[in-house]
Amino acid sequence: xxxxxxxNDSYAEISAAGRLNMVSAPKLREMxxxxxxxxxxxxxxxxxxxxxxxxxxxxxxxxxxxxxxxAGGDLRIAAVQPQVQMVLGLTxxxxxxxxxxSAAEAFGND
Amino acid sequence: xxxxxxxRTLRQTAEPAAIDAVHEELDGLWDDASFVPELDRMTFATxxxxxxxNVVQHAVPETATPVELGVDISATSVRLEAxxxxxxxxxxxxxxxxxxxxxxEAESGRGLALIRALVTTVTFKRQDGTNTWTLSKxxxxx
Numbered sequence: 001x002x003x004x005x006x007x008n009d010s011y012a013e014i015s016a017a018g019r020l021n022m023v024s025a026p027k028l029r030e031m032x033x034x035x036x037x038x039x040x041x042x043x044x045x046x047x048x049x050x051x052x053x054x055x056x057x058x059x060x061x062x063x064x065x066x067x068x069x070x071a072g073g074d075l076r077i078a079a080v081q082p083q084v085q086m087v088l089g090l091t092x093x094x095x096x097x098x099x100x101x102s103a104a105e106a107f108g109n110d
Numbered sequence: 111x112x113x114x115x116x117x118r119t120l121r122q123t124a125e126p127a128a129i130d131a132v133h134e135e136l137d138g139l140w141d142d143a144s145f146v147p148e149l150d151r152m153t154f155a156t157x158x159x160x161x162x163x164n165v166v167q168h169a170v171p172e173t174a175t176p177v178e179l180g181v182d183i184s185a186t187s188v189r190l191e192a193x194x195x196x197x198x199x200x201x202x203x204x205x206x207x208x209x210x211x212x213x214x215e216a217e218s219g220r221g222l223a224l225i226r227a228l229v230t231t232v233t234f235k236r237q238d239g240t241n242t243w244t245l246s247k248x249x250x251x252x
Binding site for chain 1: 155215
């Protein structure tokens with residue numbers, strides 16, 4: 001999985017391309033910790049190029065959500081693809097992790 | 111019995127790199143079984159990766175020899191089946207077959223519940239130092 005981030009005016013956007021699984025989940029946790037430590041707790045995770053996620057990846061998303069909220073911010077997900085949406089739905093985590101059509105819309109109204 | 115129309119197998123040391131190899135075998139299976147609808151591919155592949163990841167993360171060697179992950183996936187016209195094996199592994203703790211999906215705060219513990227939600231049947235067998243989970247999904251959608 002390739003991870004990259006950029007900091008905008010009101011949020012940081014992390015892009016994740018590839019498979020979010022037991023191999024890449026720790027790398028995502030590290031990157032979110034790094035972004036939060038740098039002062040950006042409002043984070044959008046752009047999943048447009050994330051074709052696959054398993055329960056390890058989902059666990060990382062939840063850990064990252066907690067890290068962002070503990071720092072006074074939030075983590076939102078955007079451009080969710082069908083397989084990832086399926087995993088979120090089957091685990092009822094779609095109620096906890098709200099998804100937005102695009103990264104720009106995730107913090108669009110606040 | 112319905113003929114197997116496509117099959118892929120692998121066996122290698124149970125380490126994280128093996129998960130990418132399982133993804134590649136699944137892609138290869140779909141190349142040969144193009145009749146399988148996209149939704150079935152997605153659900154079955156997710157279940158197989160969950161089971162294989164479980165072996166890599168949790169299987170304990172029975173001797174000094176590392177555990178090997180084995181995956182045998184096949185497709186007939188009406189059924190997808192995966193045998194996911196941990197060769198040389200100790201017998202695992204009994205699985206709680208009815209373990210519920212954890213709540214929203216939990217960061218782990220969803221794997222087995224997810225597998226059960228994705229496939230039709232899940233069975234476990236211990237034989238000759240090998241633990242094998244069989245996942246099957248049928249019938250295929252139109």
